Amino acid sequence: MHPQKLWSSADVIAVREGAYEALFARGEFEAESLRMESLLDAAFHPDSAEVDPGLGLAFVLLPDGGDAGLRRLSEAIAAGAVGWPVGHALLGYLGLLGAPDALRERVASVFDGVASTRPEALAASAIGGGDLRDYRDHYEQLRRAEASLAGLAGRWPVVVARQWFDFVLARRWSGFESLRALNLGELDPASRWLVSTAEFLAGEEGARLSMIACAEAIVGPVDPRWPRLSRIVAREMAALVAEPFALRWRHLQCAAARDHAAAAVRHWLGATQGDARPEEDLGVSIPPGGPHGSLGVLSPEPTAAARAAEACRQKAGEFLLDWFVQDRAIARPVDAWAADVLRLYHRLRGVVMLGALGASR
Numbered sequence: 001m002h003p004q005k006l007w008s009s010a011d012v013i014a015v016r017e018g019a020y021e022a023l024f025a026r027g028e029f030e031a032e033s034l035r036m037e038s039l040l041d042a043a044f045h046p047d048s049a050e051v052d053p054g055l056g057l058a059f060v061l062l063p064d065g066g067d068a069g070l071r072r073l074s075e076a077i078a079a080g081a082v083g084w085p086v087g088h089a090l091l092g093y094l095g096l097l098g099a100p101d102a103l104r105e106r107v108a109s110v111f112d113g114v115a116s117t118r119p120e121a122l123a124a125s126a127i128g129g130g131d132l133r134d135y136r137d138h139y140e141q142l143r144r145a146e147a148s149l150a151g152l153a154g155r156w157p158v159v160v161a162r163q164w165f166d167f168v169l170a171r172r173w174s175g176f177e178s179l180r181a182l183n184l185g186e187l188d189p190a191s192r193w194l195v196s197t198a199e200f201l202a203g204e205e206g207a208r209l210s211m212i213a214c215a216e217a218i219v220g221p222v223d224p225r226w227p228r229l230s231r232i233v234a235r236e237m238a239a240l241v242a243e244p245f246a247l248r249w250r251h252l253q254c255a256a257a258r259d260h261a262a263a264a265v266r267h268w269l270g271a272t273q274g275d276a277r278p279e280e281d282l283g284v285s286i287p288p289g290g291p292h293g294s295l296g297v298l299s300p301e302p303t304a305a306a307r308a309a310e311a312c313r314q315k316a317g318e319f320l321l322d323w324f325v326q327d328r329a330i331a332r333p334v335d336a337w338a339a340d341v342l343r344l345y346h347r348l349r350g351v352v353m354l355g356a357l358g359a360s361r
Contacts (some may be wrong), residue, residue, distance in 0.1 A: 015055060018063035023090070025062060025069035029082045036093055040354070043097060043224035053232070056097050060090075060107060070110045077114050084116035090115075091124045092353030095346030096229070101128035101138075103345070105233070119154025127161040127346070130339025157349070160191040162344045165196050167339050171255035176202055189218045190349035197341050200241065203248050208241050218348045221355075229347075236344045241336065247337060252329040 014020055024032045035058075043053040061067055065067035076082040093109070094104050107127035111117040122145040129138035134184070142162040160182065164174025179195050189194070193214035199207035215237055223230045 015221065020063065021058060021067050022062045023059050024073045027069075027072050027076075028088060029076060033086055033089065036089065037354075040093065040096060040226065044228040044232075047229050052127065053097050053228075054099075056105065057094070057099050060094065066104070067110055068357065074110050074114050074117070077111075077117060084114075087111050087117040088112065088120050088353045089121055092350035094124070096350030096351070096354065098343060098347065101131045107319045118154060119149055119158070122149065123161070123349075124346075126158065128342060130342050132334075133339075134258040134337055135165065135335070135338070139165045139170070155185050157191050160187060160194055161236060162231075164194055164198055166342075168201060168251075169335070171251070171258045173255075188349070189214060189354055190345060190352050193218070193348055194341070194345050195242070200244065201248060202253055203244075208244070210243065213300060215344075215348060217350050222351055229351075233347060235345065236340065236347075240340055240344065247333065250330050250333050254334055257327055259331065299336075 019222065026032070037057060039056045040128055043056045058068070062069065070090070073087065074080065077084055079085050091104075091108065094107060097108075105125045105128070108121040111121040112125070114121075126138055126141035126145045129135040139162070142158055142165060145158045148160050149158055160179065163175045163178045167179065168175075176198055179198050182195065184192050184195065193211065196207055196210040196214050200211055215233055219230050219233050222338045
């Protein structure tokens with residue numbers, strides 16, 4: 001199907017009015033796979049430059065918002081009637097077109113129960129959080145996904161993303177050291193690119209060039225077919241590598257704020273448990289007699305928060321100690337940068353996953 005014909009004014013109006021046929025709704029899986037590729041051809045054709053590539057996302061769900069077509073596809077993959085690359089290609093289609101987290105998670109949940117597509121479905125669902133800045137929730141998803149995929153070959157995208165979250169968003173340098181310890185030869189190209197973004201944030205020499213080289217290696221082979229995609233990736237890459245020193249300074253400020261808050265909260269949690277701590281350890285000055293007549297002991301009022309900490313100290317610690325940065329002004333630029341990285345990551349991963357579909361034919 002010619003891209004210009006597909007993206008005619010009449011077709012755009014039909015999509016906006018819900019008068020379209022969703023992908024895989026008819027169950028003709030081979031034909032629908034080709035239609036999915038033609039939609040991408042249209043989205044990234046240079047003559048479609050005035051049309052939002054995200055318009056192709058409308059075809060994923062039925063006009064009424066249902067996912068019957070996707071469930072039909074997942075059942076066919078589970079039964080062996082259709083190869084797993086079709087399911088991977090659909091997830092890649094979403095990433096390539098810049099699907100929001102909510103849509104990607106909904107589609108991924110359909111393929112979560114199929115053994116051959118489960119690793120990629122978990123990755124598509126858990127690697128996100130930028131849209132609503134709910135990074136903590138996605139980090140927990142990554143932790144659960146990593147545990148459930150232990151020992152499987154398809155676990156690496158989730159492993160890399162969890163460690164990337166550790167360093168970039170939880171501000172733990174141990175996450176960066178874990179990324180550097182990985183064998184890059186075991187990783188897919190998109191995961192290698194994600195590692196290079198962490199190196200860029202850490203100020204590693206040559207990381208910027210590594211980011212560019214990884215992206216070019218992924219997008220270069222499809223540039224003749226999708227030249228508009230290359231321009232989109234180049235524009236998003238330029239935004240990511242701009243002002244590196246300001247970004248690194250903000251990240252270091254976040255790490256310092258997190259460490260300071262972590263120390264304070266640890267002492268507070270300990271105090272709610274009645275732990276006696278010396279004055280110099282707490283870093284506070286307590287007058288003689290103290291709140292309860294004991295020098296060097298901090299015993300805050302047992303508020304509802306304190307009782308919650310007593311009931312579930314570990315949970316309170318994970319919530320506050322790993323992520324808490326009180327000054328949102330310094331955290332906001334880093335969180336926004338992370339959202340842009342994840343969006344581009346899914347684009348690059350989409351190219352890799354759609355390549356698997358072409359190789360399977």
